[in-house]
Amino acid sequence: MISDLSRFSLSSSSSAAPVLDDDQLLHVSLGPQHPSTHGVFRVNVALDGETVVSLKPVFGYLHRNHEKIAENATYLSSMPYTDRLDYICPLSNNWAYANAVEKLAGIEVPERAQYMRVILAELTRLINHTAFAGFILGDMGAWGSALMYAFRERELILDLFEDLTGARMMANFMRFGGCRNDLPAGWANKVSELVNGYGAFLDEMEDLLIGNEILLARTRDIGALPKDVLINGGITGPMLRAAGVNYDIRKVEPYGIYQRFDFRIPLGGTGDCYDRIMIRFLEMRESLKILRQALDQLPEGPFVHPKAKIRNFKPPVGEAYARVEGPKGELGFHLLSDGSANPYRYRVRPPSFINLTLLEDMCLGLDLADVVVILGSIDIVLGEVDR
Amino acid sequence: MRISGKWRGHPARRLGSGQDARATARWSMPGLGLFKGLAVTARNMIQSYYRKDRMTTVQYPEERAPISPNFRNFPFLCYDGDDPVAGLRCTACSICEKECPPQCIYIVLDRDENGKSLKRPKVFDIDISVCMNCGICAEVCPFDSIYMDGQYEMSTTDRFGGLLLGLDRLAKSADYHMQLRPLEASEVAARRKAEEDKKRAAQAAKEAKAKADKQAKEKAAAEAPAATIGKGEPA
Amino acid sequence: MTAPDRNSMDRESPDSHAGELPSQSGEAGFTALQSESPDSLASLLARLHDALPQAGVTLRTNPGPAAQHSLLVEPTHLTEVCRFLRDTPDMAFDFLSNVTGVDWPDPAKADTVAVPAEGEANASASGFLEVIYHLYSTTRRVGPLVLRARTADRGDNAKIPSLVAIYRSAEFQEREIFDLFGVEFTGHPDLRRILMWDEFTDHPMRKDYVAPDDYEYEPTPHDAVLEKAKRHDPSQQ
Numbered sequence: 001m002i003s004d005l006s007r008f009s010l011s012s013s014s015s016a017a018p019v020l021d022d023d024q025l026l027h028v029s030l031g032p033q034h035p036s037t038h039g040v041f042r043v044n045v046a047l048d049g050e051t052v053v054s055l056k057p058v059f060g061y062l063h064r065n066h067e068k069i070a071e072n073a074t075y076l077s078s079m080p081y082t083d084r085l086d087y088i089c090p091l092s093n094n095w096a097y098a099n100a101v102e103k104l105a106g107i108e109v110p111e112r113a114q115y116m117r118v119i120l121a122e123l124t125r126l127i128n129h130t131a132f133a134g135f136i137l138g139d140m141g142a143w144g145s146a147l148m149y150a151f152r153e154r155e156l157i158l159d160l161f162e163d164l165t166g167a168r169m170m171a172n173f174m175r176f177g178g179c180r181n182d183l184p185a186g187w188a189n190k191v192s193e194l195v196n197g198y199g200a201f202l203d204e205m206e207d208l209l210i211g212n213e214i215l216l217a218r219t220r221d222i223g224a225l226p227k228d229v230l231i232n233g234g235i236t237g238p239m240l241r242a243a244g245v246n247y248d249i250r251k252v253e254p255y256g257i258y259q260r261f262d263f264r265i266p267l268g269g270t271g272d273c274y275d276r277i278m279i280r281f282l283e284m285r286e287s288l289k290i291l292r293q294a295l296d297q298l299p300e301g302p303f304v305h306p307k308a309k310i311r312n313f314k315p316p317v318g319e320a321y322a323r324v325e326g327p328k329g330e331l332g333f334h335l336l337s338d339g340s341a342n343p344y345r346y347r348v349r350p351p352s353f354i355n356l357t358l359l360e361d362m363c364l365g366l367d368l369a370d371v372v373v374i375l376g377s378i379d380i381v382l383g384e385v386d387r
Numbered sequence: 388m389r390i391s392g393k394w395r396g397h398p399a400r401r402l403g404s405g406q407d408a409r410a411t412a413r414w415s416m417p418g419l420g421l422f423k424g425l426a427v428t429a430r431n432m433i434q435s436y437y438r439k440d441r442m443t444t445v446q447y448p449e450e451r452a453p454i455s456p457n458f459r460n461f462p463f464l465c466y467d468g469d470d471p472v473a474g475l476r477c478t479a480c481s482i483c484e485k486e487c488p489p490q491c492i493y494i495v496l497d498r499d500e501n502g503k504s505l506k507r508p509k510v511f512d513i514d515i516s517v518c519m520n521c522g523i524c525a526e527v528c529p530f531d532s533i534y535m536d537g538q539y540e541m542s543t544t545d546r547f548g549g550l551l552l553g554l555d556r557l558a559k560s561a562d563y564h565m566q567l568r569p570l571e572a573s574e575v576a577a578r579r580k581a582e583e584d585k586k587r588a589a590q591a592a593k594e595a596k597a598k599a600d601k602q603a604k605e606k607a608a609a610e611a612p613a614a615t616i617g618k619g620e621p622a
Numbered sequence: 623m624t625a626p627d628r629n630s631m632d633r634e635s636p637d638s639h640a641g642e643l644p645s646q647s648g649e650a651g652f653t654a655l656q657s658e659s660p661d662s663l664a665s666l667l668a669r670l671h672d673a674l675p676q677a678g679v680t681l682r683t684n685p686g687p688a689a690q691h692s693l694l695v696e697p698t699h700l701t702e703v704c705r706f707l708r709d710t711p712d713m714a715f716d717f718l719s720n721v722t723g724v725d726w727p728d729p730a731k732a733d734t735v736a737v738p739a740e741g742e743a744n745a746s747a748s749g750f751l752e753v754i755y756h757l758y759s760t761t762r763r764v765g766p767l768v769l770r771a772r773t774a775d776r777g778d779n780a781k782i783p784s785l786v787a788i789y790r791s792a793e794f795q796e797r798e799i800f801d802l803f804g805v806e807f808t809g810h811p812d813l814r815r816i817l818m819w820d821e822f823t824d825h826p827m828r829k830d831y832v833a834p835d836d837y838e839y840e841p842t843p844h845d846a847v848l849e850k851a852k853r854h855d856p857s858q859q
Contacts, residue, residue, distance in 0.1 A: 059794075060817040065826055077488035080521035106687025145428055152443050159455070166459035166535065172521045180526070184457065184570075208427045211420030231717050231760055234791020247760050311486065311527055317734050318686015321720065321756050321766055334722045334754070336735055337686065344735070349720040349756075357793050386817060 025053055032061050036139040036372045039382025050367045055360040062386040070346035075101055075313050083170040086384040089128040091120045091171050092326045098174040099255055100322040100333035105315035112301040113178035114257045118294045122287040127154050128327035129280040132379050133205055136277055139376040140218055153201045156194055178304030188295055195291045202284055219273035223362040223374040233358045237329025237351055242279045243271030249325035261290045273377040314341050328352055328379055348387055352380035456568055459522050459535035461515050464557045471558040476532035479508035483524035483533055491517035516550040531575050537567055663691055677703050682736035692736055692768035697782045700771050704788045718789035720756040723799035725828045748775045751805050753782055784810035802827035
């Protein structure tokens, strides 16, 4: 570790500033076992006192080589594994993968299945941002209370998922051409009730957060970077929109039926951590809007394409890259098919992994406590970072 | 002490020591915001004593949280009637074994002395330390044989054998399936009954046709000598 | 410091609705480069030929229904092509979304997925490693532009110039391809393993990678896994 860091020597821009030697710095390994690193994630931080001088993330503690497993398995077998990529929002990953395979093979999805997918994706966005709200407060030291409030709401949605798919988290629900089964009787009404009641929870969380002086002190004016730096660094998702860049794949390159819904894209002002937290609350309110519209317009019909194959599925030779707006950013799947039942190359474009590219830039010159807040505001999940 | 770092790529914002600039801007006296937050936590705490939606803790194992009937956990094999061997619907076709993503199913086909398949499994093991409850085996089974169970209290102290379920632990009756998932089980039962009825009707029709053919042939044979007499035999 | 008003956070730029954005084809604010035939990609290719004739960029068609055709770029000219694509104002491909590595031990197979034009033979006789880039333009709402770069072979000459100086998002993704495939990205500021540990020697995503078989012996696995485990367990031999 120390030998790694010594490659990056500091240089000073003015002759008055002393150049620090490596052994004058305090090297801290933040992680891999750490309650605030959102999984098994390690950050090698070199500190001068309390100030970060260099920061190197270390990945790979959760690397399961998901892409290699997919090469040896059929297309459908990879679907339950996509649940385990970003395990806080599994149905989003399912849809992203099904989307890519449908693009690869040219499969059409019936109307009802499209609406079901939108409903599930927006519910997944709700659970992701709710969990984020709980975790960021936990990272900042409100350990437990706010997290439990958030998880209490999250459980309501997870119960709905259990009713529909059979599993709370690892749903394995999307198929190539639609969904695995139809909505049970009364499910849509339960979702309606939840959507109507969710605003009260958001109001309560915002009461807890918005004017809170401690939150403001810890999250204001840290972690902001210029817009062109963020775009060049491949940052997507709420981090990018918090900086004011209007780029949401649901509007820019609509997939499914998103162009039918009337919703806005909230944008932040500066892109600091406070904006990143608040923009997720606004996104949750927009998701509730989309859910209401989707539930109103939900049509009858088949939930899967009648000719959809579960076994012996062999897409034609070719390549496809398809991306969706996951709750964490742009989740893309790049599939290469050679005509056989196994993909020749299966690549996940992980938003959490690429959003970490600028972690060092955001943290330089700040305190160690700010590193934890910035890392929390990026909203990473190690299952996706390491695959 | 002033530190300036150098980093690759595009110049981000300038960093001085930052401390003094930020210190005054970021901290302010605790005030209304904190009070509102405390009111939220107090409300939650007090209401958790009498409001059901705030009292979320379930005192397990004395009480159990209600679970949806659609909840899926590890698989089980279904048999008709009372005999778990003779009534077992599984024909050991191994489709579930092939489609299982983590390859947790192990099947050995039962053959008689001549090597002919008996269309039932001699060994059917599921390693539940590997099984990830995806449900693909239940989806692809063509014989309505394997379904997802709802048992989640399966801890054992035997790390290897206790987590390898064989036919004895996997075979459960169709009545159990009906209790566990009434909607699914009644659908399957109705479909199987309809197929049985169709098969029986087809069989009956075939037999009736064979009988009618036989009768017609006998009738024709009885009439045939009369026909030849009429043809005019040489006297 | 006063708390910001809840409503004032809801700042949005006026063009947040689809259809109001300036776009090439005007359909729903997004233009797929391949949505009509290779024509729009062909015009981009023609501009590249005009501006950088020595780069030798060729078109590769994608036979599948997705019709995402790609441009094959020589590794030596990769950085100048990318700089041109990023810095030309009316191209403005400022967002590198994805960098994928592919292992082609059989070069003929690569031609079935990325079909060359008539008369263009595949120059490589041996297998190679390929890196595929997906570029988007956030301002013009256009994409994906797919670029491919191929190494000379799968051994010592598996080198491709790094794009970190042009697109910072390539930093970790190139490290991952170096780790899992073995492609050396020349000019990368910090090229070392990222997902595997530093002392690891092989490249797991290659097609000829042999996974280690020294599993812990467990009585539950069957067949091949059990045989492999037994080989390493002295009590079973």
